[in-house]
Every structure is written in C-alpha cells, then in structure tokens.
Amino acid sequence: KVIIRMPGTSPEDIDQCIATVFMDQAKGLKHVRTIQAVSREGLFGGYVQAKKDVGAAELKAMLEKAVRPDSFPVNAAPPTVVVVDTGLPEEEVGVKKELEVSLDREKLAALGLTAKEVSSAVQEATSDLPRNKEGVEQLRRMAISTRGGGTVPLRTVAEIRLVERPACIVRRWPVFPLKESRQQKQTIRVSSAKALIDALGPDRVILIEAGARVRLDGAPRARGKHVRWIRAGEKEYELVIRDCANLEIRAGEGERPLVCTKYPYANVVHFENCSGLVLSGLRIGHDPEPGFCSGGVIAMEKCESPTISDCILFGCGTEGLTLSKVKKLTVENTVVEKCTYGLLTASGCEDLTFRKCAFRDTEEYHGFDFADSTGIRFVECVVENVRLSLISGALFRTNLDVEEARIVFEGGAIRANRAAALAEPANMLRTVDTKLTGNIWQGNAHARVVVAKVGTAEITAADIRREQRELRDLIIRELFRHYFKTHNITCTDEELAARKKQVGERRARLGTAGAEFDEVWHREDICKEKLIERARTNEKVEAFIKNNPAYFDGTVVTVKYITIACDPTSSTADQKAARTKLEGLRADVVAGTLSFEKAMQESSPPPAEESNGNTMSFDYSKVLNPFFRGASASYPLVPAFAAAAFETKVGQVSPIIHTEFGFHLVKVTDRKAGKGTPIVNPHRPNRSQEIARMTLRHRALNEVILQGMGDCRIVIMKPGGIP
Incomplete structure (x- = not known):
C-alpha cells in the first residue's frame, strides 16, 4: 500500500494530481495483478497486488523505486510504502453533502x-x-x-443550495466487466423489516405480505454485501440497498403493504447500483404522516432499467424521487403526493419515462428538477395542486437547452397548480394534447391573480413577481402597514431625504450603483426603526436586566414542549383551529385527565425512539443563536418561547405561547439555578445589554405580527381563486 497525505485537498483534486499519476507508474511494473487507487479528503491510498510468484519485499522495493516523490505536487507528503496482507479493501464510493x-x-x-x-x-x-x-x-x-x-x-x-461532492473516488485496473447473472429468481415472502433486509440480494423476488407494516427505522443496522447504513442525522440512519441486480420487491395479494421510516432526515429507502430493479404495489413514505422531515421517499443512484409500478409515494418526504445517474427508468400507474419540498430531482439521468402517474398536493420549492438529464417523457400523467414559489418556481426545470433534454408531456392534464411558470427555460417543455387548466401562470400575466388577502389589502401574483419576495414576506409587510397606520407611526419627507443621502454616500464609498432607491421600502424601514427604538430605550434595557436576573446568570431550564405550526401564511381559520386545539389539550393536562407526554403525541408526530423527542435544555443566551434547536426542535428558540420557559415553575405548564412560527405549550421538567449575578464575558463585556436589546427588539416585532394577525383576517387563495 502506498500512502500519500495532502491535507486540505478535495478527493477530486487528489484523484487528478495523485491517483492518475500513481496508476500510470504502477502499470509500468512487471508482475502486477491488480491496482486500486482511493482518493479521500487530504489522503491517497494506492494498493498494488502482485502475482503469486512475486514476494512482498520484492514488490515493496519495486514500488519505492517506481513511485517518485517529485512526480506529485510540492505540498504532498513523500509517499510511504507499507506491506498489508488483508487483500484489496472494499471501498465505498459515496458522496458528502x-x-x-x-x-x-x-x-x-x-x-x-x-x-x-x-x-x-x-x-x-x-x-x-x-x-x-x-x-x-x-x-x-x-x-x-x-x-x-x-x-x-x-x-x-x-x-x-445543497450540493453533493464525492467523499471517495476509486480507480481500479484492470476494470473487469460485471458478469450477467443466469440464476433463476427465487421467491421469498416477508412481513418485517428484518426479514426484508435478510432476504436482499440479486436475482430474487421478495413478496411483502398484504397489510404488513415494514418499519425500516426499527431494523437491526447490520452491514452486509448488499446492505449498508449511512448516517442521515443525529442517531438517524438511512438504509442503502446496493449491488442487487434483478431484484424485485412486490406486494402480496390484498391490502397494500407499507414500507416506512420515522427518521425525518433519512430517505425511506436508497438503491445503489441496482440494475433491473422492480418495485410494485407498495406504499412508501415517512411514518407518521404528516409531519416535518427533510429526507425523501426513494433515492436511486447508478441504477439501470429500474421500474416502479402501481406504488404510492407519500410525504412528508421532501421529494418523492431523488435520482442520480439513473438510466432507463420506468414509473407507471404510480402516485407521488404530499411532499414538502418537491416532486422529483434527477441529475445526470437518461431515458426517464413516467406513464399514467399522478403528481399532486406538493409544495414548496420545486416540482420537477432535471440537471444534465435527457430523454424525459410523461405519458397520460396528471400534475395537480402543486404549490411553488411565485418568484422563480417553474413547475418543470432543466439546466440544458438542447433537443435531447427537451421534456415531452403527452396527453394527461396539468391543472390547478401555483408556480411562476410552466417550464424554465420555456422552450424546454413540449406538450402534446395536454389539458392545461386553472394554473396560476395562465391568463393575463398574473395581472389580477389574487393569492392572498390581508384585511382589505390584496396580494397578487404580479406583486410577488415584481418585488421578488415570498408570500410570507408580503403578508408580514401588510401586517406592519396595518400597525403603522393604527398607531400613527409615520416617516417624514425630511427623514426619507436624509436616508436617501445616506444610501447614496454609502454607494459612492463602495463604488457600486446598486438598485434604484425604493422610497416605499425605506419609508417602512424607517417606521420599523422608530418602533424598535421605542421598545428598547436605555431605561427599558436596564429595567429588563434588573427584573430578569435568571436570564443572565447561567440558569438552565429543561422543557418539554408542544408546537402546532401556524405562521403568517396560515389563514385566520387555520390559526383559530390551531389555538383551539392547543387550548383543549392544555385544559386536559391541567385538569389531570391527560398527561403532557400523551398530549405531545396527539399534537405532533411521535419522535424517533432514539431521540430526545420534543425536549431541550438551554440558558437564555441561546436566543442569540439563530440555529439553536435544542435536542430536536423544529424552529429557532425565539425570546417569547424562552421567556415563557423561564417564567414557568418546575412541573407546571405554561400558558399558550404565540410566536411567528405557531402556537406552543411548555412544561418545565428541571431548572438549574445560576450564579445569581450576570455572567461576565471578558470578550463581550456588554453581553447582558446585547441579550436585552435583542429580546426587546424581537418582542416588539413579534407583537406587531401577532396583533396584525388578530386584527386582519388573512385569506390564502388556492389555484383557481378558491379561498
């Protein structure tokens, strides 16, 4: 084995500047049987296997002479040659995100x-x-x-964006072709995750019994020739099925079986290098549904001629299909629905055919995304009620502009969808006898397509396209306008002129032209600054520190919590329903007829068995960290939530907390008292003032949003103008 270290270098660069050179040098040696080059982050490993008539010492001497240090980059360490007797390793070629x-x-x-x-x-x-x-x-x-x-x-x-880069690049010489399997397929019946995993292999049919519930998160994480587990999150793992040629996983006769995982960050199932794969009659998704997750449903990588037939792929998976370097895929009579990020992503794929499939009820970033992919056909498919961003969310997107990459949609229907456009680029989708009805991009260029109402104000699709802002941002803007009007907070012409001068001077100093000065935006920003400064005067900051000593002395509270998501894009009716539900749960908990833990299960998807569930421990300074999530919180730790936790006694339940993210209920399970005096950070001596000012600022802005949500009726329009 030849080892060369090159710290801080990517696998791609090591492959190009070390692996290729090493392979050429090693090929020139006599009596070499096999060469394998493995490039990782900052490390290269080259393996040379000799024929039987060459000893280890002789092979080592030949390598030390052939592999010259001056043939590699100057920042690479000198090669080290060692003898290993374990044979060539089975390196896993994966990606890092x-x-x-x-x-x-x-x-x-x-x-x-x-x-x-x-x-x-x-x-x-x-x-x-x-x-x-x-x-x-x-x-x-x-x-x-x-x-x-x-x-x-x-x-x-x-x-x-999330990008994938190789975690390990492997080169082998000679490259032996895969042998065609001539074995007759055996049939294996299973009803559990363990049985399914044990049965995996090439040239076989696995029948999942009718009505079976195959929970992959509960399966033992044993590695094998055809199975590996990759970490998808803290204490969460994703099943990867690999090198299974001609594998079929089908449903038995009767009720459709469910294949699921409750790990939110994992794909339900991931296939790698599986040619001739068949999935038929299955229901696949995250369980329980609905909920919050960032893993997809089915991922395929380097698979050839796979077929998905008569299946249901459901969210809350972020997307139904995630495809990488897949060739000759056929998906037929299949439903992809209720995903929370998009329907399909394909990268480097060829010849993808979707026949008589339904894609529906999905949000919010993309529909069908194709990168470097060709030969894409939809035949007699239906795409409906897909709700995307109106800023840049085209329903079909591709990065290529060549005839081979043109997406063809034959027959079927595309109806009642919300997106900025049908396709991007527009010429890269060709429809043939397809019914397009009730889609928001159709009609008079979005002119009067109302997507939301806030009180008497209307927000149209044209507003979103013109201002390049998401619907949530425009709803919040209307709530602030309502507050400024009802509280007589205004911006004078003199204040606006001073701001314009300030912006001009800054642009001149930076040497940039910048965008046109937006008077409306700057007037509202000045009003917002006035609102914030009123809320955090020096007197109010000092009073906040004095009245809340536990916020600053290192006191730590541990809480269990319930969250019902409900942000400003939720309609007034949905907000009332969420609050009513939480009020009922709180009443039952306080009365002792329902435990808090049971209430957590009734209001949210139950957490994974290995996680801490909806539990977190924190001191108040964590509100300064926008990414703090505690053990498994889905939202930032905002001051209103943190304050309620500190004001609630151990063993008691807080009043209902309303934040911009929804409605919350907190039960304090532990409290560790701090020092009693503010902790002084020598690097940030004004830490207490920073926390107080940030809290008062957030409290003021949160009150504006919540008061506006109470005063103004919010109506979200579905495609077709249905409230």
Whole structure:
C-alpha cells in the first residue's frame, strides 16, 4: 500500500494530481495483478497486488523505486510504502453533502454590506448545521444585520443550495466487466423489516405480505454485501440497498403493504447500483404522516432499467424521487403526493419515462428538477395542486437547452397548480394534447391573480413577481402597514431625504450603483426603526436586566414542549383551529385527565425512539443563536418561547405561547439555578445589554405580527381563486 497525505485537498483534486499519476507508474511494473487507487479528503491510498510468484519485499522495493516523490505536487507528503496482507479493501464510493452559499454583491451593496463580513458570519454559523435540506432552510432564515439596525434573511442576498461532492473516488485496473447473472429468481415472502433486509440480494423476488407494516427505522443496522447504513442525522440512519441486480420487491395479494421510516432526515429507502430493479404495489413514505422531515421517499443512484409500478409515494418526504445517474427508468400507474419540498430531482439521468402517474398536493420549492438529464417523457400523467414559489418556481426545470433534454408531456392534464411558470427555460417543455387548466401562470400575466388577502389589502401574483419576495414576506409587510397606520407611526419627507443621502454616500464609498432607491421600502424601514427604538430605550434595557436576573446568570431550564405550526401564511381559520386545539389539550393536562407526554403525541408526530423527542435544555443566551434547536426542535428558540420557559415553575405548564412560527405549550421538567449575578464575558463585556436589546427588539416585532394577525383576517387563495 502506498500512502500519500495532502491535507486540505478535495478527493477530486487528489484523484487528478495523485491517483492518475500513481496508476500510470504502477502499470509500468512487471508482475502486477491488480491496482486500486482511493482518493479521500487530504489522503491517497494506492494498493498494488502482485502475482503469486512475486514476494512482498520484492514488490515493496519495486514500488519505492517506481513511485517518485517529485512526480506529485510540492505540498504532498513523500509517499510511504507499507506491506498489508488483508487483500484489496472494499471501498465505498459515496458522496458528502455541503451547504453552498452564493452571495449577490449588488444586493449586499444596496444594504450597505460587504461580502467579506457576511461570509465571515455565514462560515461561523454553518459549522454546526446539518448537511441536508433542513440545514438549507435554517441557513435561508439566518438573520443578517444591516447598517440601519434592521435585519434581513440571508435568502434575500444569497442563493443557498445543497450540493453533493464525492467523499471517495476509486480507480481500479484492470476494470473487469460485471458478469450477467443466469440464476433463476427465487421467491421469498416477508412481513418485517428484518426479514426484508435478510432476504436482499440479486436475482430474487421478495413478496411483502398484504397489510404488513415494514418499519425500516426499527431494523437491526447490520452491514452486509448488499446492505449498508449511512448516517442521515443525529442517531438517524438511512438504509442503502446496493449491488442487487434483478431484484424485485412486490406486494402480496390484498391490502397494500407499507414500507416506512420515522427518521425525518433519512430517505425511506436508497438503491445503489441496482440494475433491473422492480418495485410494485407498495406504499412508501415517512411514518407518521404528516409531519416535518427533510429526507425523501426513494433515492436511486447508478441504477439501470429500474421500474416502479402501481406504488404510492407519500410525504412528508421532501421529494418523492431523488435520482442520480439513473438510466432507463420506468414509473407507471404510480402516485407521488404530499411532499414538502418537491416532486422529483434527477441529475445526470437518461431515458426517464413516467406513464399514467399522478403528481399532486406538493409544495414548496420545486416540482420537477432535471440537471444534465435527457430523454424525459410523461405519458397520460396528471400534475395537480402543486404549490411553488411565485418568484422563480417553474413547475418543470432543466439546466440544458438542447433537443435531447427537451421534456415531452403527452396527453394527461396539468391543472390547478401555483408556480411562476410552466417550464424554465420555456422552450424546454413540449406538450402534446395536454389539458392545461386553472394554473396560476395562465391568463393575463398574473395581472389580477389574487393569492392572498390581508384585511382589505390584496396580494397578487404580479406583486410577488415584481418585488421578488415570498408570500410570507408580503403578508408580514401588510401586517406592519396595518400597525403603522393604527398607531400613527409615520416617516417624514425630511427623514426619507436624509436616508436617501445616506444610501447614496454609502454607494459612492463602495463604488457600486446598486438598485434604484425604493422610497416605499425605506419609508417602512424607517417606521420599523422608530418602533424598535421605542421598545428598547436605555431605561427599558436596564429595567429588563434588573427584573430578569435568571436570564443572565447561567440558569438552565429543561422543557418539554408542544408546537402546532401556524405562521403568517396560515389563514385566520387555520390559526383559530390551531389555538383551539392547543387550548383543549392544555385544559386536559391541567385538569389531570391527560398527561403532557400523551398530549405531545396527539399534537405532533411521535419522535424517533432514539431521540430526545420534543425536549431541550438551554440558558437564555441561546436566543442569540439563530440555529439553536435544542435536542430536536423544529424552529429557532425565539425570546417569547424562552421567556415563557423561564417564567414557568418546575412541573407546571405554561400558558399558550404565540410566536411567528405557531402556537406552543411548555412544561418545565428541571431548572438549574445560576450564579445569581450576570455572567461576565471578558470578550463581550456588554453581553447582558446585547441579550436585552435583542429580546426587546424581537418582542416588539413579534407583537406587531401577532396583533396584525388578530386584527386582519388573512385569506390564502388556492389555484383557481378558491379561498
């Protein structure tokens, strides 16, 4: 084995500058039987296996002479040659996921920010974020402070996406072709996850008994030739079925069996290098449903000629199908529904055919995303009630603009969908005898397509496209306008002129033109600044610190909590229903007829057995961390939630807490008293004042949103204008 270290270098670079050179050098040796080159982050391992008539010492001497240090980059350590007697390792070629942030310098300049200072904040914040779609969403919500004292979410000045990069690249010589299997398929009947996993292998039919509930999260995580488990989150694992040629997993006659997992960050099932795979008659999804998760339903990687027939793929999976380097896929008579991120993502795929399938009831970022993929056909399919962003969310998207990549939709229907456009680029989707009805992009260029009403104000699709802001942001803007009007908070012409001068001077100093000065936005921003400064005067800050000593002395509380999600994009009717439900649960808990733990199960999906459930421990300073989630919280720890926890005694239940994320109920299970005096941080001597000012600011803004949600009736319109 030849070992070469090159710290800080990606697997791709090591493969190009070390592995390829090593392979050429090793091929020149006599009596070599097999060569294997493995490139990882900062490390290269080259394996050379000799023929039987060559001893280990002789092979080592030949390698030390052939592998020359001067043929590799100067920052690579000298090669080390060692003798190993374990044979060639079975290296797993996987991918690692990274969060990629692309900053928009023009938008930064308009806010008086520089890429350097935002990049520094992002790098510090992303160190603890999960590398999955939940991490993307947390990063999109990250608050960036502007020069004017306000904040904007990172998504307004940057594009954030999850990218996959190789974790390990393996080269082998010689490359032996796969042998065709000529064995006759055996049939195995199963009814449990363990039995299913034990039965996996090539050239066989696995029949899952009718009505069976196959919970993959409860299966033993044994590794084998055709099974491996990859970590999907803390104490969560994803099943990967690999190298199973001609495997069929079918439903037995009778009630459709369920294949599921309750690990929210894992794909339900992941197939790798499985040619001739068949899935038929199954119901596959995350359990329980609905809920919050960031894993998909079915993932396929490097599979050829797979078939999915007569199946139901359901959310809360982030997407129904995640495909990478898949060829000749056929999906027929299958339903993909209720996903929370998108319907399908395909990367580097060829010849994908969907026949008589239904894609429906999905939100919120993409419908069908194709990257570097060709030969895509939909035949007699129905796509309905898919609700995407009206800023840039086209229902079908591809990054190619060549005839081979054109998506063909034959027959069927595309109806009652909300999206910015049918396809992007528009010329890359061809419909043939397809019925397009009730879609929001149809009609008079969004002119009067009302998507929401806030009191008497209407928000149209044209507003969203023109202002390039999400519906939630525009609803909150209307709530603030209502508050400014009812509380007589105004911006004078002199204040606006001073702001315009300030922005112009900043742009001149930075040497950027920036966007056109938006008078309406700046007037409202000035009003917001007045509101915040009224709420956090020096007197109010000092009084807050004096009246809440436990917030600053290191006191730690442990809580169990219930959350019913309900943000400003929820209709007034949904808000009332959520509050009524939580009020009933609280009444039963206080009366002693229902335990808090049972109430947690009735209001939310039960947590995974290995997790801590809806439980967290924190001191009040955690409210300064926008990514703190405790053990498994789905939302940031906002001051209103934290304050309720500190004000509730151990063993008691808080009143209902209303935040911008929904309605909450907290039970304090433990409290560890702090020092009694504020903790002094020598690096941040004004830490207490920072916490107080941030809390008062958030409290003021939260009260505006909540009061507006109470005063103004919010109506969300479905495609077709149905409230």
